[in-house]
Amino acid sequence: xxxxxxxxxxxxxxxxxxxxxxxxxxxxxxxxxxxxxxxxxxxxxxxxxxxxxxxxxxxxxxxxxxxxxxxxxxxxxxxxxxxxxxxxxxxxxxxxxxxxxxxxxxxxxxxxxxxxxxxxxxxxxxxxxxxxxxxxxxxxxxxxxxxxxxxxxxxxxxxxxxxxxxxxxxxxxxx
Numbered sequence: 001x002x003x004x005x006x007x008x009x010x011x012x013x014x015x016x017x018x019x020x021x022x023x024x025x026x027x028x029x030x031x032x033x034x035x036x037x038x039x040x041x042x043x044x045x046x047x048x049x050x051x052x053x054x055x056x057x058x059x060x061x062x063x064x065x066x067x068x069x070x071x072x073x074x075x076x077x078x079x080x081x082x083x084x085x086x087x088x089x090x091x092x093x094x095x096x097x098x099x100x101x102x103x104x105x106x107x108x109x110x111x112x113x114x115x116x117x118x119x120x121x122x123x124x125x126x127x128x129x130x131x132x133x134x135x136x137x138x139x140x141x142x143x144x145x146x147x148x149x150x151x152x153x154x155x156x157x158x159x160x161x162x163x164x165x166x167x168x169x170x171x172x173x174x175x
Contacts, residue, residue, distance in 0.1 A: 001172055003163070007125075010154025011132055013162075017114050018128045020136060021162055024109040025149035040146045049140035056112040060165060062107045066095060110162070111139060111150075 004013045012019050029037065073088050073095075113135050115128040140150040151157055 002017065006156045006159050007129065008152065008154075009133065009170060010152060010159060011129055011136055012159060013125075017132060018125075019112055019114045020131060020132045020158065021138060021153045022111045022113065022139060023151040025112060025151065026109055027147040043142065043145040047139075047146070051135075051138060051142065054115075055139075058110045058166070060108045060110065062108070062165075063105050064099065066099055070095065114140070 002015055004015065006012050012021070027040070029040065032040065038057055058152075070092055073092055079085070113132060115131055136150075143150050153162065153167060
């Protein structure tokens, strides 16, 4: 995706439009009681009914990198106690085998919002930034009621990393 610039507030100017990326830290829905699940679903329905702009929801899966965890365990193997060495070796083998069978992965959840304004308006960029910021606050408010955390991605380095990771996994996500 070609982008012209990333504004200080994390808004990305592409050739044709402005977009903003929000990272969602989800709740574990399966751990909730039936009453909590109903409340969460109702809050989510309200969000979908009241939010009147286009959004794109992206879920990005990455294979889990367990090397750091394994190296921490291997550090324990340096202890002279043979029981700890055996337990550490068995645990490392268990983790590796489990990872092969289940293919452990982490998931990142994003919402992409874009502007709907005509770019021939005076002060266009300021209006778009205001609109996208307002939409971010609406989404944050609604999804927070569901128990999710919404993070405003506004650092240029993080935005570039996210765009790069999207483009390596998909060719056309913003069409």
